[in-house]
Amino acid sequence: ILSSSCHTEADIISTVEFNHTGELLATGDKGGRVVIFQREQESKNQVHRRGEYNVYSTFQSHEPEFDYLKSLEIEEKINKIRWLPQQNAAYFLLSTNDKTVKLWKVSERDKRPEGYNLKDEEGRLRDPATITTLRVPVLRPMDLMVEATPRRVFANAHTYHINSISVNSDYETYMSADDLRINLWNFEITNQSFNIVDIKPANMEELTEVITAAEFHPHHCNTFVYSSSKGTIRLCDMRASALCDRHTKFFEEPEDPSNRSFFSEIISSISDVKFSHSGRYIMTRDYLTVKVWDLNMENRPIETYQVHDYLRSKLCSLYENDCIFDKFECVWNGSDSVIMTGSYNNFFRMFDRNTKRDVTLEASRENSKPRAILKPRKVCVGGKRRKDEISVDSLDFSKKILHTAWHPSENIIAVAATNNLYIFQDKVN
Amino acid sequence: MEFKLEAHRIVSISLGKIYNSRVQRGGIKLHKNLLVSLVLRSARQVYLSDPCPGLYLAGPAGIPAPPPQQQPGEPAAGPPAGWGEPPPPVARASWPETEPQPERPSVSHAPRVGDEVPVTTVTGVGDVLQGGEADATEAAWSRVERPRQATAGEAEGPAGGWGVFPEGSLAARRPCGCPLGGEDPPGTPAAPPRTACCCAPRPAEDEPPAPPAVCPRKRGAAGVGGGPAGCPAPGSTPLKKPRRNLEQPPSGGEDDDAEEMETGNVANLISIFGSSFSGLLRKSPGGGREEEEGEESGPEAAEPGQICCDKPVLRDMNPWSTAIVAF
Numbered sequence: 001i002l003s004s005s006c007h008t009e010a011d012i013i014s015t016v017e018f019n020h021t022g023e024l025l026a027t028g029d030k031g032g033r034v035v036i037f038q039r040e041q042e043s044k045n046q047v048h049r050r051g052e053y054n055v056y057s058t059f060q061s062h063e064p065e066f067d068y069l070k071s072l073e074i075e076e077k078i079n080k081i082r083w084l085p086q087q088n089a090a091y092f093l094l095s096t097n098d099k100t101v102k103l104w105k106v107s108e109r110d111k112r113p114e115g116y117n118l119k120d121e122e123g124r125l126r127d128p129a130t131i132t133t134l135r136v137p138v139l140r141p142m143d144l145m146v147e148a149t150p151r152r153v154f155a156n157a158h159t160y161h162i163n164s165i166s167v168n169s170d171y172e173t174y175m176s177a178d179d180l181r182i183n184l185w186n187f188e189i190t191n192q193s194f195n196i197v198d199i200k201p202a203n204m205e206e207l208t209e210v211i212t213a214a215e216f217h218p219h220h221c222n223t224f225v226y227s228s229s230k231g232t233i234r235l236c237d238m239r240a241s242a243l244c245d246r247h248t249k250f251f252e253e254p255e256d257p258s259n260r261s262f263f264s265e266i267i268s269s270i271s272d273v274k275f276s277h278s279g280r281y282i283m284t285r286d287y288l289t290v291k292v293w294d295l296n297m298e299n300r301p302i303e304t305y306q307v308h309d310y311l312r313s314k315l316c317s318l319y320e321n322d323c324i325f326d327k328f329e330c331v332w333n334g335s336d337s338v339i340m341t342g343s344y345n346n347f348f349r350m351f352d353r354n355t356k357r358d359v360t361l362e363a364s365r366e367n368s369k370p371r372a373i374l375k376p377r378k379v380c381v382g383g384k385r386r387k388d389e390i391s392v393d394s395l396d397f398s399k400k401i402l403h404t405a406w407h408p409s410e411n412i413i414a415v416a417a418t419n420n421l422y423i424f425q426d427k428v429n
Numbered sequence: 430m431e432f433k434l435e436a437h438r439i440v441s442i443s444l445g446k447i448y449n450s451r452v453q454r455g456g457i458k459l460h461k462n463l464l465v466s467l468v469l470r471s472a473r474q475v476y477l478s479d480p481c482p483g484l485y486l487a488g489p490a491g492i493p494a495p496p497p498q499q500q501p502g503e504p505a506a507g508p509p510a511g512w513g514e515p516p517p518p519v520a521r522a523s524w525p526e527t528e529p530q531p532e533r534p535s536v537s538h539a540p541r542v543g544d545e546v547p548v549t550t551v552t553g554v555g556d557v558l559q560g561g562e563a564d565a566t567e568a569a570w571s572r573v574e575r576p577r578q579a580t581a582g583e584a585e586g587p588a589g590g591w592g593v594f595p596e597g598s599l600a601a602r603r604p605c606g607c608p609l610g611g612e613d614p615p616g617t618p619a620a621p622p623r624t625a626c627c628c629a630p631r632p633a634e635d636e637p638p639a640p641p642a643v644c645p646r647k648r649g650a651a652g653v654g655g656g657p658a659g660c661p662a663p664g665s666t667p668l669k670k671p672r673r674n675l676e677q678p679p680s681g682g683e684d685d686d687a688e689e690m691e692t693g694n695v696a697n698l699i700s701i702f703g704s705s706f707s708g709l710l711r712k713s714p715g716g717g718r719e720e721e722e723g724e725e726s727g728p729e730a731a732e733p734g735q736i737c738c739d740k741p742v743l744r745d746m747n748p749w750s751t752a753i754v755a756f
Contacts, residue, residue, distance in 0.1 A: 075455035098455060160459055179459040210460045229460055262439055262475070265467045269460075316435070319468065320442055325461050 013416035015403055019083035019091065022407040025053055025414055026093055027421055028078025032062040034095055034148070036106060037423075053423050057106050059148040062097040074099050080165050082174070084187075092151070094174060098161040101176050103152035103187060111139040157183050157193045164214045170221040177214035177226060184238075196244045197226060197236065212327075213273045223248075225275070225282055231268035233284060233293065251282075251293050253300045263315040263324060271327035276336040277408075283339055285330040288312060290341050290351065305351045305358065308343045310381045310392045323397050334409045342401025345390065346417045347377060363401060363415045363422040374424065436476040443469040 010031030017026050025037040038056035065074040075098055084092040090107035115137040120126055160178035167174045175184050175196070182197035197214075201207055209230040217223035222238045234247035255264065267287035274283045282293045284301075288309055291301035307328075311318060318324040323344070330341040342348045343360070351358045360377045380389035403416040411426030446465045450457050 070456075072456045073454055077455075161456070163460075207463065210463055212460065229463060262436075262468050262471045265471075266464045269464060316439070319439070322446075325464065 008419065011419035013403060013419060013421060014077050014079060015081050016405040016414050016416045016421070017081045017083060017093075018405050018407055018414070019093075020085050020408060022409060022412065024056065024083070024091060025405065025423070026081045026083065026095075027414075027416065028061065028081050028095055029419070030075075030077040032060055032064070032076030032078060032097065034059055034061045034078060034081065034093075034104070036091075036146075037421075057146040057148055059104070061095045061102060061104065061150075062100065065099070079162055082165050082167050084167055085171055087171075094165050094167065096162050096165050096176065099155065099158055101154040101162070101165055101174075101185070102150050103154075104148050105151045106146060106148045109145045109147060110141060110143075112142045113137045114140050152187065152190050154185055154190050154193065157185075160210075163212060164226075166214060166216045166224065168216045168221050169219055173221075175214060175216065175224065177211050179210040182211065182214055182224075182226060182244075194242075196238060196242070198243065198245060212270050215273055215275055218275050218277060218279045220279070225273055227270035227273040227284055229269040230265070231270055231286060233270065233273060233282060235295065249295070249298050251298045251301075253291070259312075261315060263319055266319070266324050267315065272329040274330060274332060276332050277334065278336055281336065283330050283332060285328050285341055287324060287326075287328075290330050290339060292339070292353065303353060305339070305349075307341055307349055308347075308379070310379055311344075314392070318397070321397065323400070326400055326402060328400075328402050329404065331404055331406045333406045333411070340404055340406060340413065342404055342415070344397050344400050345395040346399040346401060347379075348401045348404060348415055361424075363417045363420075363424075365420075433476055436472040439472040440469060440476065443472065 010029060010033075012030045013027050014030055015026075015028040018024070019026070023039050025039075027035050027037075029035075034057075035055060036057045037053035039051040039053050042051050061078055062076040064076045066072070067074060077097055078095050079098065080094075080096050082094045084094070084103075086092075090105050093104050093106070095102055095104060114121070115135050117131055117134055117137075118126055118128070154176070158176065158178040158181070160180050162176050162178045164177040165174060166177075173184055173186050175182055176193075177183075177197075180198065180200040181195055183193035184196045185193045197211070199209070199211065209228045209232075212227045212229055214224060214226035217225075223235065224238070225233055225235045227233045231252065233251040235249035235251070236244035237248045238244060240246070240248060255268070270284045270286050272285040275281070276283065280295060281302075282295065284291050284293065285307075288307060288311060290305045290307060292303040292305075293301045315324060328342050330339060332339055337354055338350055338352050340348060340350045346363045347360050348363060349358060349360050360379070361374045362377050378386075378389045379395070380386065380391050385391050399418060401415055401417055405414040407413070413424050415422045415424065443465050447462060447469075450462055450465075
């Protein structure tokens with residue numbers, strides 16, 4: 001199984017996220033840039049033309065840094081972006097790299113003041129002696145300009161690599177999680193954070209698991225979950241104690257002994273955890289499956305979906321080429337009826353929880369002419385390969401879809417395929 | 430038997446990954462290295478287990494694996510079939526020259542592990558360090574020392590200062606006039622694998638990678654500590670070897686050196702496997718802690734001392750030394 005890549009590394013998309021209305025779509029990349037797309041307003045002239053997403057703003061969120069004390073380079077790659085709910089005309093989002101979280105304000109400027117007394121139109125200062133009259137500057141329309149300004153920088157709170165950020169439903173706080181700790185921040189305070197989870201053992205030699213993802217409950221501001229590299233999920237209640245080292249609920253499925261291999265631990269490590277919009281379920285992604293858990297049942301998931309079980313026999317090769325460490329994300333649709341996650345060969349999968357039907361689709365230029373309908377793909381596992389099927393050995397493991405996003409209310413999805421972003425819309429009117 | 434080969438292969442790959450992780454941009458990834466060390470441990474258990482390792486992998490559904498630690502000290506009475514021949518000197522020469530230098534400060538900084546180091550080895554370090562160092566190596570190592578000292582007092586920090594060497598530093602070490610050309614004459618059975626140049630052209634094959642320790646202090650204390658070669662040899666035993674081979678190929682007491690070489694290699698592995706590896710070295714079964722110690726595998730103090738002296742154990746180390754050399 002070969003894995004090769006030939007593109008600019010900095011352009012690789014590392015996170016994708018719709019805002020709460022779906023009007024904006026943000027992407028972060030390995031080069032530390034954030035690109036925000038905005039959905040076109042549907043014009044009266046073209047009622048049937050669904051709004052398309054165009055670039056709205058681009059800015060450099062993080063730069064590479066060097067920690068001289070530890071002789072450690074800090075990557076500028078954007079690990080996660082999370083939007084804040086909109087409260088005024090400006091948009092706010094959190095973006096984070098391995099060490100530092102930043103709050104960005106994205107705002108529009110479509111007017112500019114003209115008619116200053118002390119400056120001329122180019123901004124040069126005028127000699128006061130030449131001013132004989134006074135006028136009141138007025139605002140005149142200008143070409144729309146979108147500016148992004150960093151409003152807060154939350155730094156120096158994480159020793160390990162930040163893997164998640166999550167905005168609380170109180171809209172006043174958010175959390176950031178690294179491999180061993182989770183910190184709670186107030187948006188207004190940048191020089192302090194409150195440690196709410198710490199799983200670092202006193203003796204690091206006893207380390208057995210790390211935190212892999214964390215998220216606040218969508219409605220209960222005191223509740224959050226975090227997943228571990230051992231395939232477990234802990235639900236914590238911040239009202240119980242200041243340091244939430246003791247979980248309120250513990251979700252774990254017993255291991256299937258018949259599937260034991262050298263790599264059992266790796267493939268059980270959870271790479272993403274997401275609450276459903278309803279707040280009743282959580283979804284987790286490990287290397288081969290997606291699982292849906294009911295918050296009220298801790299001993300096993302209520303649903304398990306095989307994403308690409310044909311890889312189970314290839315784990316050794318995938319270990320060799322590092323693909324087994326790929327961290328796939330998973331997303332719910334707006335109504336929590338469909339879940340989606342990515343795979344290799346630019347495939348991504350959707351599972352309908354009600355009908356139990358699933359589909360494999362491909363994000364690629366050849367298959368995605370505008371207005372084209374995506375054709376379901378199929379991976380052939382056995383010997384006889386039908387036409388249109390692709391065999392496991394011809395899968396391209398360098399083309400992986402790790403990050404996807406689903407519009408909060410409509411059937412619009414964003415799929416990041418290495419350094420390309422694909423946006424698909426459901427054709428049903 | 431193919432399970433053993435598979436396990437052996439996985440061990441090699443895993444060690445290569447841990448080694449590579451040191452030079453990855455962004456610092457050592459705790460999560461990934463933890464997972465790699467879990468795989469390493471599983472593979473090691475299979476490798477050391479009974480001739481019927483298939484059971485470990487639960488062939489018949491549901492049968493739990495028999496404890497693989499039955500004979501931790503003797504993976505095979507002698508070299509396992511197919512691995513008996515002494516490793517070619519070239520392979521040995523590929524060991525990057527590790528960190529004699531960091532030894533010095535690290536020993537002083539981490540008496541915890543350093544205490545157990547036999548006095549002789551410590552002085553050996555001193556001797557070793559007398560030898561001239563390639564400038565590049567020195568420069569590279571001084572870079573390592575600084576952060577290690579800086580972090581000596583704390584256990585924080587994923588990469589612990591030695592974790593990440595931006596590619597530039599590797600380049601700097603490259604032209605060190607390394608002894609790759611001056612590798613041991615073929616006759617030296619136990620040429621320390623680490624004589625070769627400190628430039629690690631083949632990271633996958635190089636010396637046991639530094640455990641992705643989070644605590645640089647411990648790494649350093651362990652001896653080699655977290656330096657680029659990252660073989661936290663308990664005693665500076667491994668340290669001596671590269672120096673000597675660089676200066677003069679060991680003569681005379683070569684057999685002793687040979688066995689010490691193996692010890693050194695094993696000691697390097699210990700840093701990776703941590704205490705659970707100690708079971709391998711003890712004659713009695715029931716080796717060490719089985720807990721995951723992926724990160725901090727600071728060699729347990731007692732074991733290193735034992736390694737140096739325990740000839741019967743050394744003989745059993747043969748398969749492991751060949752495994753290491755095979756990198």
